[in-house]
Amino acid sequence: MKKTISVLTFAFIMVMCGFTACNGKEKTDNPVPKVDASAKGDTKISSGNFSLEWVRTYSNITFTLQGKTTGWISIMIDAKNKMKDGDIYIGYVKDGKAYMRDEFGVQPWKHQPDTEIGGKDHILSCTGFEKDGFTQITFTIDLSYRDPYDSAFEPGEHTVVFAAGADDTFTSKHKQLAMVKVKF
DSSP: OHHHHHHHHHHHHHHHHHHSSTTSSSEESBOOOOOOGGGTOEEEEEETTEEEEEEEOSSEEEEEEEESOSSOEEEEESOSBTTBTOEEEEEEEETTEEEEEEEEEEETTEEEEGGGTTOOOOEEEEEEEEETTEEEEEEEEEOSOOOTTSOOOOSSEEEEEEEEOSSSSSSSOOSEEEEEEEEO
16 A cells, blocks of 8 residues: 555656646745655754754655745755765745755855756755744655765765755855754
């Protein structure tokens, strides 16, 4: 039964991607699909002004990221030298719409969208809102295909860096950072 639900969930996501901006450069307020939380369970962590919840299934992982800012928020997974080789998911909410990009740390102090360096944007959907000085974005990542610019989310410990900036852009400098060790 669980396998059937996962297959149906994956099929639903694939169909929805054909009707939304999932294949565009940035995602704008696409609905987050229902997922089978019983496949692996869900988890929540927090550090400083940030919190992260996730539900992982066999074909995707849905994150809910929250940070104390009305600008952008992001998570970076498994960077090796500052931002270098980090799998980065960065987004913001502007005029009630969520915007999100899948990026990669190309240098210690520079990141670019996966699509600009030969990869694929694996964000299937995102939604978000701002309230009481916090930004929250929920986004789903496709795990069925990973390119060299993406974390495999393999079992075991991963380093996650939270960051936040004051502006609604993908390029302004961060004003806050926090780091945690996570098992996905």
